[in-house]
Amino acid sequence: MKNLWHILQLQWQSAPAFRLSLLYLTLLTVLALALPWLPLAYGPNDLDLDQIYQAPFGWKAEADKPRHWLGTDGLGRDVLANILYGARTAFAISLPVMAMASLIGLLLGAMAGLFGNQRLxxxxxxxxxxxxxxxxxxxxxxxxxxxxxxxxxxxxxxxxxxxxxxxxxxxxxxxxxxxxxxxxxxxxxxxLPADELLLRLIEVQTSIPRLVLILVLAAVAPPTLLALTVLLTLTFWTGTARLARAEMMRIRELPFFEAAISLGYTPKRLLMRHAVPHLMGPVLVAFSFGLAGLLMLESTLSFLNIGVSTDLVSWGRMIAGIRANTAAWWLVAIPGVVLSLTVLALQTFSYYVLQFLQNKK
Incomplete structure (x- = not known):
């Protein structure tokens, strides 16, 4: 954790783009968490049938009703409320999935890199x-x-x-x-050939397209958040595992690690005290890149109306509203811009952390 804090502190001081992306992600996360206490005039599913397809910043508002500052959709639902609640849905799916997938990938990859095919x-x-x-x-x-x-x-x-x-x-x-x-x-x-088993498992896992698995899940079971979370967790760990394995094989050859092995430290201590702190930087990069990919995947699934429950507010489902009225450009532009900015902020964050790690080597 000290290494991570050191990376964030240095990049915050030296890179304005990193600072801007981190501020944006922090603001979006705080807004998503504070939704129940925000003074929003409308809820995400409140219908205002008198003002359907109202354009952003439209001034057609009744005297006794608050304005829809970012417009409405075909059922009169407020776009601003749906944007904020869509952010909560996106993070509610992507953050737990990527956290669990990163943990699984880190442990499996580090063990495979440490033990190889003969040491376990x-x-x-x-x-x-x-x-x-x-x-x-x-x-x-x-x-x-x-x-x-x-x-x-x-x-x-x-x-x-x-x-x-x-x-x-x-x-x-x-x-x-x-x-x-x-x-x-x-x-x-x-x-136990831990390294060989991991590589073969990754090959089998990545040989099946993720979208095919989601379609199968949607065909055999009702779309639920838990089912989608489990499926994505079981398919997103492979990238982190590859990275952790490669980094572990590099760390294993470093002088300080060879000295720790020669002192007879247990594998648990070698992993937790000597290897994992050096793996956290690369894993953080994989985590942020994977988070961006999950946000785009969740929006795609919502747009196609598969895998995600219809009672969840989503940016992808908002974009799908353009099908009923192609003149309602704000249903694509506003959630599309927010999604693009979020992915860009995550990619920028990952880029600067990766750049720091490469320069450090």
Missing amino acids: QMSRAFLIALLISLVPLSYYGIYLPIQLSNYGANTVEFILTGMLAIGLSLLLVLVLRVFLRQFPVLKEKSA
């Missing part, structure tokens, strides 16, 4: 128990929450399901490990 030794009993435990983990951790979301389950039920998935998986690993160790052949340790 584990007993065959533990490996078999670990593979079998993936069955209840997948069922109670992925399939069951998706089904619960279709029936409108509350947060407590999702938390209990997650705890059940983790608890059953750990219990199954412990019980099966004790049982399988009764067989002498399963007590022997063998090298």
Whole structure:
């Protein structure tokens, strides 16, 4: 975290474009979080059928009604309110997805880069128990929450399901490990090719287009925020994993890391104390680039009306309103400009952080 703060502090002082992009992203995030307390005249789904397709800054307002400063759509919904609530939807999807995907990619990539194909030794009993435990983990951790979301389950039920998935998986690993160790052949340790497994998993994952998976999900299950979040998390981790693996292989050859290995430090300490702090900068770059990609993907899915629940306000769904009236240019221009500025700010932020890391090397 100190390295990240140092990067942000130096770039803030030396790069006006970085400063401007960070201010814009901070302002947009604060507005999205503070929506319940903002003095908005209209809600995102409030209908004003007397003023449909009102242009921005239009002065056709009744004396007893507030103005629609950025216009309205075909149902009289306020564009300003929808822009702000659309930002909250975009960040509610993209931030958790990218955070979880970055965490998964960081851990898998760092472990693959550290252990390679020969350094990770584990007993065959533990490996078999670990593979079998993936069955209840997948069922109670992925399939069951998706089904619960279709029936409108509350947060407590999702938390209990997650705890059940983790608890059953750990219990199954412990019980099966004790049982399988009764067989002498399963007590022997063998090298787990962590690097090779990760590369093959990434190849399989990236060989299936993400949009195809989303279309399949939309065909077999109602569009929910949880289902889309899980699917995107399971497909967005590969880029971070590749980057973390490459950086870990570079860090592994540095003198300070070789000295730490020679002192006999445990793999956990090597990862958490010596490797992860140096990986946070590149992961931050991958995080911001991935966040920009997720924002564009969410808007695309909303525009196509797939994968995202129709009760969520979205920039993409606002842009889709132009289909009913091509003269309503503000339905494309305003959300399109906000989306473009957000993506540009994220790309600018990533560029300056990446430039700093390259100059540092």
